[in-house]
Amino acid sequence: MEANAKGTVTSLTSMFSVEEVRKATERVEAAIAEKRKEIEHFREFISENSNLISLVKKLPEELNHDIMASPRFAANAYSANHMGKVPFGKAAFFPGRLIHTNEFMVLLGEGYFVERTSKQTVEILKRRGEYLESKVNSSKAIIEDLKAEASFFGSTASELEEDLVEIREELSDEGSHESIPESGLHEQDSNPSKGYEEAVSNEEEEYARLMARLDELEKEELSAEGVDESGDEDTVPTNLDMPSGRSSSSHNLILSKDHEQNLLKQSKDDHASTEEVQNIKNNLHVLEQLNDSMVQLDDLKLQSPHKGDNKPSLEVMNSKHDAKTSKVSEMVPPNQSSRSSHDSLKAFTGCIIERPVNLPMNPEQQPGTSSQPSKPVSRFKMQRK
Amino acid sequence: MASSAAFRDLQRDLETRANELSKLQKEIASHHQRRKTYTIQLGENELVLKELDLLNEGANVYKLIGPVLVKQDLAEANANVRKRIDYMTAELKRVDGILQDLEAKQNSKKDGILKLQQRLQSLQAGTGKA
Numbered sequence: 001m002e003a004n005a006k007g008t009v010t011s012l013t014s015m016f017s018v019e020e021v022r023k024a025t026e027r028v029e030a031a032i033a034e035k036r037k038e039i040e041h042f043r044e045f046i047s048e049n050s051n052l053i054s055l056v057k058k059l060p061e062e063l064n065h066d067i068m069a070s071p072r073f074a075a076n077a078y079s080a081n082h083m084g085k086v087p088f089g090k091a092a093f094f095p096g097r098l099i100h101t102n103e104f105m106v107l108l109g110e111g112y113f114v115e116r117t118s119k120q121t122v123e124i125l126k127r128r129g130e131y132l133e134s135k136v137n138s139s140k141a142i143i144e145d146l147k148a149e150a151s152f153f154g155s156t157a158s159e160l161e162e163d164l165v166e167i168r169e170e171l172s173d174e175g176s177h178e179s180i181p182e183s184g185l186h187e188q189d190s191n192p193s194k195g196y197e198e199a200v201s202n203e204e205e206e207y208a209r210l211m212a213r214l215d216e217l218e219k220e221e222l223s224a225e226g227v228d229e230s231g232d233e234d235t236v237p238t239n240l241d242m243p244s245g246r247s248s249s250s251h252n253l254i255l256s257k258d259h260e261q262n263l264l265k266q267s268k269d270d271h272a273s274t275e276e277v278q279n280i281k282n283n284l285h286v287l288e289q290l291n292d293s294m295v296q297l298d299d300l301k302l303q304s305p306h307k308g309d310n311k312p313s314l315e316v317m318n319s320k321h322d323a324k325t326s327k328v329s330e331m332v333p334p335n336q337s338s339r340s341s342h343d344s345l346k347a348f349t350g351c352i353i354e355r356p357v358n359l360p361m362n363p364e365q366q367p368g369t370s371s372q373p374s375k376p377v378s379r380f381k382m383q384r385k
Numbered sequence: 386m387a388s389s390a391a392f393r394d395l396q397r398d399l400e401t402r403a404n405e406l407s408k409l410q411k412e413i414a415s416h417h418q419r420r421k422t423y424t425i426q427l428g429e430n431e432l433v434l435k436e437l438d439l440l441n442e443g444a445n446v447y448k449l450i451g452p453v454l455v456k457q458d459l460a461e462a463n464a465n466v467r468k469r470i471d472y473m474t475a476e477l478k479r480v481d482g483i484l485q486d487l488e489a490k491q492n493s494k495k496d497g498i499l500k501l502q503q504r505l506q507s508l509q510a511g512t513g514k515a
Contacts, residue, residue, distance in 0.1 A: 105447070108436045110429055111450070112462060112466070114437075116444075124436060127435075
């Protein structure tokens with residue numbers, strides 16, 4: 001991009017090193033493996049639980065059971081006569097049988113036990129099973145998340161290998177049309193179309209805001225104009241009015257000329273419509289003409305005794321609002337023609353004639369600001385930056 | 386050799402700070418451990434409470450104290466579990482606050498160490514050139 005484009009291009013490799021991405025991927029993989037293990041664990045619990053449920057259901061079917069040897073003991077020589085053995089400490093077993101087959105002491109957790117029947121126990125166990133299932137499900141969801149993360153890291157890694165660059169550009173008023181699709185083309189993010197859509201909506205938002213701001217400025221302008229009109233009439237004599245109005249307007253013209261140049265440059269760079277550029281060129285030309293004549297006028301009026309006195313009022317007027325300059329400059333021509341009838345006259349008539357010409361040039365940007373076509377936009381741009 | 390003295394000072398400073406940081410990290414780890422156990426116990430207690438709520442009034446509830454099962458009133462057991470849950474949630478909150486505090490401290494320590502390291506490096510580069 002050219003020098004005036006606001007944007008940065010950074011290669012992805014400078015932002016994340018390959019090493020770090022690899023580490024991150026490893027970490028995520030490790031987390032996934034851990035969660036998988038957790039799920040395995042839960043699965044074990046679940047199967048144990050269901051075994052227990054079936055056992056508890058079966059136990060009350062008989063009045064009493066011989067204590068059956070667990071598989072561990074079955075392989076042992078002890079269970080020779082198929083008689084159950086009740087473990088007594090670590091060392092001894094003795095034969096026994098289960099009675100009260102419908103009475104269970106269920107551990108609820110935290111050292112709390114409760115006496116329950118088989119049926120009630122089964123209910124408790126089923127609730128526990130549900131709890132375990134929910135745990136498994138949450139773990140699965142977490143694994144899914146982690147997998148998405150891992151795939152993101154993987155794609156980042158592959159992008160790093162491809163030496164992609166990240167392009168960041170700030171949205172500027174004129175540039176937004178061009179810059180966004182461009183960055184989309186570079187595929188700085190994985191789905192450029194989405195980014196573009198966002199940009200478009202942003203743009204619309206921007207436009208709405210711009211219009212709102214313009215309306216605001218207009219209102220301000222109108223009110224300021226009203227104030228100035230009354231103020232000018234009773235405080236400033238027409239005699240003083242002329243030079244101050246002239247100087248301030250020329251001042252503003254210089255300002256706006258700068259802005260126009262900016263605008264021109266930007267719109268050129270952004271490949272704005274040639275029509276617009278043409279408009280701006282016209283504008284610029286007119287302003288230049290005007291300005292030249294203003295300078296001449298300045299030279300002419302330099303010997304005016306009011307000059308020094310006017311300075312402060314000029315300052316005040318400038319700071320108050322620019323809108324009035326348009327009004328003042330409208331007032332100037334009569335004075336001008338009466339006082340100096342040479343070049344400046346032409347300039348001012350040119351001013352008055354040209355301004356209406358300027359008016360339709362960019363109507364969509366400034367509805368209603370008829371007296372000063374280029375001004376509000378420039379100010380606006382200045383504030384926006 | 387003023388620069389080498391300053392260098393040594395910086396190094397010593399860095400060392401003490403690194404020690405402090407590792408101490409902090411240990412503390413954080415232990416708090417994390419505590420937090421984990423509390424959350425597990427809290428989950429267990431909530432399960433117990435749920436089950437106790439489901440029991441009808443005549444049910445016999447026992448509490449395992451040491452090697453013996455002590456019979457308890459259902460209401461009493463319920464109240465106990467509730468109290469325990471309250472305590473645990475409060476404790477969890479407290480530990481979380483401590484953890485946040487410690488982590489903020491840790492971050493500031495890390496920043497300080499990073500700055501020190503940079504200064505050391507620049508000093509080293511300066512002496513290397515001289």
